[in-house]
Amino acid sequence: MKFNWFLIAVSIIMCIILIGVQIIRVYPSLGVEIPEDPYQGEPLLPFRSLIKRGSITLDVIGQYKPHAVMLFKNGERFLLVEQFPVTIKLMDGDVLEVWVLEELPGAALITKTASDNIKLKFSRTSIPLEKGLHRIAKVFIKN
16 A cells, blocks of 8 residues: 555656656746857758868979878878878868878978868968878868
8 A cells, every 4th residue: 555655656756757847848948048040040052051161272282203102191091192282171170281201302292272261270371291100280160
């Protein structure tokens, strides 16, 4: 008999919790400000994106031998360079690296141009093409 009262009390507590959860689900933004919507609720069109993009052009000063440099974007192989200049499309937060397969004495990699909305955090402005992996830059998009 005492056990029945215990089960009734537990079921009442569970019903109260269920009602509380349902109320919280209906009104989740109590005390939270709704952010501004620049698109005013319109669906995004195929040509629009919330991700900011840009591009940079890399070039070499000095003599370049084809297939001596491989570009990495975010730690993954991106492009085995046949000839320079090379234009690369980038997004916010991308990290560019260069892996020099064959040392090219006297040659250096530079950033020729960058689109207006891109800000680069360089490790060096020109990278000598010595054998090994070198960081070119990290990409930040201007607001």
